[in-house]
Amino acid sequence: MTLYILEDEINVLNYLKGLLAKIPFVEVLGCSDSVEQAKVEIPALKPDVLLCDIQLKDSISFRLFETLAYEDYHIIFMTAFSQYAIQALNVGALSYLLKPIDIEELKEALQKALMKKEEYKVKAAQIEVLLGQQRMDARPDKIVLKNQSMMQIVQVDQVLYCEGDKGYTNFYLEDGSKHMTSKILKEYESFLLDRNFIRCHQSYLVNMDYAKIYYMEGYLVLENNTKIPVSESKKSAVLKYLKDI
Numbered sequence: 001m002t003l004y005i006l007e008d009e010i011n012v013l014n015y016l017k018g019l020l021a022k023i024p025f026v027e028v029l030g031c032s033d034s035v036e037q038a039k040v041e042i043p044a045l046k047p048d049v050l051l052c053d054i055q056l057k058d059s060i061s062f063r064l065f066e067t068l069a070y071e072d073y074h075i076i077f078m079t080a081f082s083q084y085a086i087q088a089l090n091v092g093a094l095s096y097l098l099k100p101i102d103i104e105e106l107k108e109a110l111q112k113a114l115m116k117k118e119e120y121k122v123k124a125a126q127i128e129v130l131l132g133q134q135r136m137d138a139r140p141d142k143i144v145l146k147n148q149s150m151m152q153i154v155q156v157d158q159v160l161y162c163e164g165d166k167g168y169t170n171f172y173l174e175d176g177s178k179h180m181t182s183k184i185l186k187e188y189e190s191f192l193l194d195r196n197f198i199r200c201h202q203s204y205l206v207n208m209d210y211a212k213i214y215y216m217e218g219y220l221v222l223e224n225n226t227k228i229p230v231s232e233s234k235k236s237a238v239l240k241y242l243k244d245i
Contacts, residue, residue, distance in 0.1 A: 001025055001026055001027070001048045001049060001110070001113065001114050002026075002027050002028075002029050002045075002046075002047045002048045002049070003020065003026050003027065003028050003029065003047055003048065003049045003050075003051055003110075004028075004029050004030050004031065004032075004038070004041070004042055004045060004047040004049070004050050004051070005017075005028065005030075005031035005032075005051045005052075006031070006032055006033075006035075006038050006050065006051070006052040006053055006056060006061050006064070007031065007033065007051075007053045007056075007078075008033035008034070008053065008055075008056045008057040009053075012053070012099070013031060013033075015101070016051070016101065017031075019101065019103050019106055020106075022103070023106075023107060023110060025110075025114060026049075026110055029045045029047050030045055030047075033056060033057050034056055034057055034058040034059075035056055035058055035059045035060075035061060035063050035064050036058060038061075038064055039064060039067055039068065042064075042068060042073075043068065047073065048073070048074060048113065049073065049074045049075075049076060049110065049113045050064075050073045050074070050075050050076070051076050051078065052064070052075060052076065052077050052078065053077075053078050053079065054077055054078070054079040055079065061077070074113040074116055076095045076096075076097060076109050076110075076113070077095070077096050077097070078097045078098075078099055078101060079098065079099060080098065080099040095108075095109035095112060095113075097109060111148055115148060141155065141156040141157070141195055142154065142155055142156065143156050143159070143188070143191065143192075145171055145179045145181045146181055146182060146183070147179075147180055147181055147182050148182065152179050154171070154173060154179070156192070156195050156207075157195075157207075157209065158173050158174045158175070159171055159172070159173055159174075159192075159207055160172045160173060160174055160206075160207055160210050160222055160224065160226065161204060161205060161206045161207060161210075161222065161226070161228055162185060162188060162192070162197075162204065162205040162206075163185075163203055163204055164184060164185030164186075164202070164203040164204070165180075165203070167184055168180050168181060168182060168183075168184070169181045169183055169184060169185045169187075169188060172226075174210075174224075176224075185203065185204075185205060188205065189205060192205050192207075193205075195207075196208050196209055198234075198237055198238060198241055199234060199237070200220060200228060200229070200230045200231070200234045200237070200238055201228070201229050201230060201231045201234055202231060203229075204228050204229065206220060206222070206228050208241060210222045210223045210224070211223075214230070214238060214242060218230045218231070218232070218235065220238070
C-alpha cells in the first residue's frame with residue numbers, strides 16, 4: 001500500500017517516517033509541507049493513502065480537495081486540534097488521529113485502509129465463485145473467508161463446521177485448520193444452508209456430510225469426534241434432515 005504525507009513540521013515528519021518504517025505493508029511515495037506542492041505531486045504519484053496534517057504552512061489541507069477528488073484516496077487526517085474532526089469526516093476521512101500520533105492507532109488506521117484497498121479483490125473472488133457454480137465443469141463451491149490480515153478461499157465441502165464467537169465466525173476445516181473471519185455467523189447462513197449445512201445451535205452451523213452420530217440428549221458427533229451441541233429449538237431440523245436421508 002502506497003502513502004503520501006502532508007506535514008510541515010520537520011521533526012513530526014521524521015517521527016512519522018520512523019513509525020511508518022516499522023509497518024511492512026506501507027511504502028511512502030513522497031511528502032510535502034504545502035497544499036500547492038501536494039496538488040501537483042499527488043495526482044502524479046497516485047498514492048493509495050494520504051496522511052494529512054490539517055494545518056500546513058500555506059493553508060489547511062482541506063483545500064487540497066477543492067481540486068482533487070477525495071473519493072480517489074483513503075484519507076487519514078492528523079491534528080493537535082480536535083475541533084477539526086467534523087470537517088475532516090465531511091471530506092471523507094478514513095480516520096482521524098490526534099497528535100502526538102500513537103503507533104498502534106496509526107497501524108490500526110492503515111490496516112483499515114489496507115482492507116478497503118483489498119475489498120475489490122474479495123468482490124472479484126466472490127464473483128468468480130458465483131460464476132463457477134454456473135460453469136459446465138461444475139467446480140466445487142467455494143467461500144471467501146476474510147479477516148484483517150488475509151482472504152482465504154476454501155472449498156465449502158472442506159468445512160466441518162462454523163462457530164459464532166462474539167461478532168466473529170470461526171471456520172474449522174477437514175485438514176484441522178481454523179480460520180477466523182470478521183463476519184457474524186448469520187451472514188453465512190443462507191449460503192451454507194443450501195449446501196448441506198444445518199443451523200443446529202445459535203452458535204453453530206454444521207456440515208452434515210461430516211456428522212456420524214446424533215445423541216438425542218442434544219449433540220452431534222462429527223467424523224473427527226468433535227461434539228457439537230444441538231439446541232432444543234433446533235432438534236426438529238436435525239431430526240428432519242436425518243429422516244430425509
